[in-house]
Amino acid sequence: MAALSDLEVENIIHPRDQTTKGFKVGCPTLNISDARASLDFYCNKLGMTLLKKLDLPEEGLTDYFLGYLEDGEKLANKGTPEETFRAMTGTRTVDLRHVWNIKETLEMGSAFDNISILVPDVYKACERLENLGVQFVKKPDEGGMTNLAFIKDPDGYSIEIFSIQTIKEHCL
Numbered sequence: 813m814a815a816l817s818d819l820e821v822e823n824i825i826h827p828r829d830q831t832t833k834g835f836k837v838g839c840p841t842l843n844i845s846d847a848r849a850s851l852d853f854y855c856n857k858l859g860m861t862l863l864k865k866l867d868l869p870e871e872g873l874t875d876y877f878l879g880y881l882e883d884g885e886k887l888a889n890k891g892t893p894e895e896t897f898r899a900m901t902g903t904r905t906v907d908l909r910h911v912w913n914i915k916e917t918l919e920m921g922s923a924f925d926n927i928s929i930l931v932p933d934v935y936k937a938c939e940r941l942e943n944l945g946v947q948f949v950k951k952p953d954e955g956g957m958t959n960l961a962f963i964k965d966p967d968g969y970s971i972e973i974f975s976i977q978t979i980k981e982h983c984l
Contacts, residue, residue: 829940831936831940832937832940833932834931834932835929835930835931835932835937836929836930837927837928837929837930838905838927838928838929838930838972838974839877839879839905839906839907839928840906840907840924840925840926840927840928841875841906841907841908841909841924841925841926841927841928841972842906842907842908842909842923842924842925843909843910843911843923843924843925844908844909844910844923845910847874847876847908847910850876850908850910851876851908854878854906854908855878859880860878860879860880860906861878861879861880861881862876862877862878863877863878863879863905864876864877865877870956871956871957872911872912872913873909873910873911873912874909874910874912875907875908875909875910876907876908876909876910877905877906877907878905878906878907878908879904879905879906880904907925909925924969925970926962926969926970926971926972927969927970927971927972928971928972928973928974929971929972929973929974930974930975930976931973931974931975932975932976933975934952934959934960934961934973934974934975935952937973937975938951938952938961938973941963941973946963946964947963947964948961948962948963948964949962949963949964949970950962959974959975960972960973960974960975961973961974
């Protein structure tokens with residue numbers, strides 16, 4: 813299929829719906845099979861800093877939030893609610909997710925887990941998305957963690973929808 817013309821693009825994209833005011837892109841999540849090797853690579857070779865380590869034993873995984881600090885910027889108190897919030901919502905952050913029971917090395921291309929969208933109210937956002945016919949993998953009140961959802965984009969990629977309340981309830 814050929815690229816879309818500028819006119820086709822203009823006809824597809826409408827002015828931003830005001831109900832999406834406050835939506836922000838969160839950090840991408842990559843599944844990793846060897847936390848030692850990945851932390852060495854991203855921190856020691858690419859120069860990232862560990863912003864937050866989040867163990868989730870009920871889910872069988874650990875999230876390592878990494879990012880770049882600006883010159884002179886320091887982590888005041890690693891692990892404080894403020895640092896956790898910054899790590900999980902930062903635009904300069906990547907989430908390396910180590911699922912504890914991964915038995916084999918991830919094949920090239922299978923490491924992508926999801927991107928995340930931070931919204932003011934996950935329930936209102938999900939109601940809007942459902943009315944627009946978006947496919948849900950998990951709705952906000954399903955499963956162990958509430959106040960977050962997962963949807964699929966047209967290519968089947970997973971998108972996590974969560975709110976500040978989710979971080980406060982489950983991670984701070």
